[in-house]
Amino acid sequence: MKTIIYTCPYVPAEWIAAHGLRPSRIILSAVSSAGSITRAEGVCPYVRAFIDEATTEKRACGVVMTTVCDQMRRAFDILVRKCNLPVFLMNVPNTWQSVAAQKLYLDELKRLGRFLIQLAGKSFSQDKLSQVMLEYDTVRACILAARGHLTSRQYAEVIAAFGRDGPGTRPDNAEGARPPIAGVPLAIVGGPLMKQSFDIFDIVEQSGGRIVLDATETGERGMCAPFDRRRFRDDPLMELANAYFGGIQDASRRPNNELYKWLDHELVSRGVRGIIFHRYLWCDMWHAELWRLKDWVDLPVLDIDIGGDNETYQHRTPNRIRAFLEMLQ
Amino acid sequence: MSDMPRQITLEEWDQRYEQLQKAGLHQPSYGGPLSRHVGDGDKRLLKLRYDNSAAALRLWNFLLTEEDRLHEARNKGKRLVGTMKDLGTVPVMAYSFDNLAAFYPDGAWWIPCMMELDAGLLEIADSLGIDESFCPVRAMLGAFVTGAHFPIPELLTCSVGATCDDFSAIAQRLNGLGYPILWWEVPHRRSGEPGETTVKLPGGFSAPKCQVEFVKSELERLKTALEELAGQHLDEEKLSAGIKKANQVRTYLAEIRQLAFTAELCPMPALEMLIAEMLAIHFCSDQDETIEVLRELLGEIKTRVQAGKGVLGADAARIFWVNPVADLQVMNLLEDCGGRICGTEYLFSHALDTIPEDLRPVEALAQMVLADPMVGSSADRAERICADVRRFGAEAVLISRIPGASHCALEGEVISEIVQTELDIPVLEIEVPPVTDSMRPTLRTRAEALVETIKARRKR
Secondary structure (H helix, E strand, O other): OOEEEEOOOOOOHHHHHHOOOEEEEOOOOOOOOOOOOOOOOOOOHHHHHHHHHHHHOOOEEEEEEEOOOHHHHHHHHHHHHHOOOOEEEEOOOOOOOOHHHHHHHHHHHHHHHHHHHHHHOOOOOHHHHHHHHHHHHHHHHHHHHHHHHOOHHHHHHHHHHHHHHOOOOOHHHOOOOOOOOOOEEEEEEEOOOOHHHHHHHHHHHHOOEEEEEEEOOOOHHHOOOOOOHHHHHHOHHHHHHHHHHOOOOOOOOOOOHHHHHHHHHHHHHOOOOEEEEEEEOOOHHHHHHHHHHHHHOOOOEEEEEEOOOHHHHHHHHHHHHHHHHHHHO | OOOOOOEEOHHHHHHHHHHHHHOOOOOOOOOOOHHHHHHHOOHHHHHOOEEOOHHHHHHHHHHHOHHHHHHHHHHOOOEEEEEEOOOOOHHHHHOOOOOEEEEOHHHHHHHHHHOOOOOOHHHHHHHOOOOOOOOHHHHHHHHHHHOOOOOOOOEEEEEEEOOOHHHHHHHHHHHHOOOOOEEEEEOOOOOOOOOOOEEEOOOOOEEEHHHHHHHHHHHHHHHHHHHHHHOOOOOHHHHHHHHHHHHHHHHHHHHHHHHHHHOOOOOOOHHHHHHHHHHHHHHHHOHHHHHHHHHHHHHHHHHHHHHOOOOOOOOOEEEEEEOOOOOOHHHHHHHHOOEEEEEEEOOOHHHHOOOOOOOOHHHHHHHHHHOOOOOOOHHHHHHHHHHHHHHHOOOEEEEEEOOOOOOHHHHHHHHHHHHHHHHOOOEEEEEOOOOOHHHHHHHHHHHHHHHHHHHHHHOO
16 A cells, blocks of 8 residues: 655544555654755754655655644755655644634645545545544544553554554554553653654653653644544544644644643643653744743753754763652652 | 945944035934934944935934834824734735834844844843744844833734744744734645636735635734724725835835846945835834835935946946845945845845735735745745846845744755756855854855855856
């Protein structure tokens, strides 16, 4: 089956799968140099890694990007010139309250559908979409329910694998599943994680903590809301749009107060005692939220800024996390 | 002192001012010697070089008295609108009301330059978590917190969507500090797809009709907010009259640019040209006076061109400049190195294009929003740059990077590639922070290298 790669949580996997294509929400690997672009200066390491991945990707038949962040929007300009694959840029509005913004998102899904039909060579059916949505929704619920039975890293990896491989990934398939350990409950908040950043879950556990809330884009925060099963039988695409556009809270939203409402609920319900704030150098959207979060939350916040080089992971990040947890214990 | 056009220092301007006064200089209410603004803390003025015309004096005085004008407008009962991340559309609507004044809070990005970092605005931004990894427009946060550089407006609007992340993030931080913002969405301009109706936009780009319709609905939302603020209805007739007035500004600027960029001898220095162009965005808080300031500037330029007089040598290297500079002194530097500006794309070329007057006014403004070069791809922007390079006969393109700005990280590569492929002319990138003093030798070396390259290519 032909594969479509993407990273943005506002791209519904179900929509791609319903067109007979394999959606793969990839987890990127950090690139230490400029990679496929002329110069790395000022470029977010995540965007850099995405450009590198898309230009070297061999298995995929298409790439889907969104306008959620400006550097990704600009990266599209690079990819249409350098990438051998067809690339689609989906407009995801930053505003969300108006009917017009919601309709824009829905219209963009339809436009994405036309791109997918070209790649798949065939149209899709409502029944197929409903069936795929049901399948994804069931596995998503299953993953969320498994949180208490997996270590935080396993949980994060199951979510990542679900995005990458689809509903074939179930939490009971997680390799060497072991019960979570006790430890100081922490949240990790921020944009998407790259492969190397998954070590943070282990570092936290080794230092006496436990991530009980993965509020990164690649974690729970980047999962859409559960579908209303009555509604999706009548108009599955509308329900899909509601669950994604209305259900995923992000720093890029204007205003983004719903993100804080979501965080407030999750931090309290999970008894979080500290927050690891994960951001990339040159990612303005998340960087600007750091101090606002600090002002807003009555919890200690540890800023982990990632420059994209491995040295950060190997030395500075573990030391900072250990010190943070020593303070909390 | 001679009346020959030339660039002079602030000190020389004092003498020149006396000479002009004796000769019967007529000045508007905000007139006076330029050096008085140094007393307001604008220390950078001491290091700049200025055109010596009365028209340039008026332009500078108009620019440097904007804050007073805003306070005066409020005292006269006008309501203020801060139009953030809006390069030339909402102000056209706002100035169609007789009791609103719009200004551009993002303009605070020049305060650190003008006050040589003494205002402490960047430090305030730092203390709010908006550090130097963001664009210098972060100074705006400090300006809001201190309330010392512009009055806090009754209504703040901000366009988001296809805008830079820096500004969007900074505006969200401002919103988080308790400043209500009316956010409005601008979608990324894309090409029409098979079966879609497309609209040819002013300036040459095109967009699907559905995007124009979407922006129209956003502008209607803004119009309603402005009407509530003004307590007046904005009918099509009033808005059309506002558009006509904005077009007067744009017509003058088009003529000024055409003459200044194509004359054999450069009739007006780069710095004054930059400031004149900036007036198109929000009319420096007085639309009527903007028209008068530009009329006088155009008159001066015409006189000089007709007389074959200029401020730079005839062999100056003709350079097209991309992006505005955070440090105004760099415009002087380019001329010191033997260059002259022949074409610009300061992020708002669309604000210089004529707004269609044969369409319904909101439709016309929606088209202008989508004609913004920053709303679409860098490739589109590069194409417009190429067209203007040809039009103005520039021999090279200089891309001035804005430190930390999200668009600058990747656009340079695309623009350079397209310009070099299509035009086979040199392209140079430099980065310009708010105060360039410490890196002046590096910038000078790079600018000189570009000028030398251009001159060497003439001999080929």
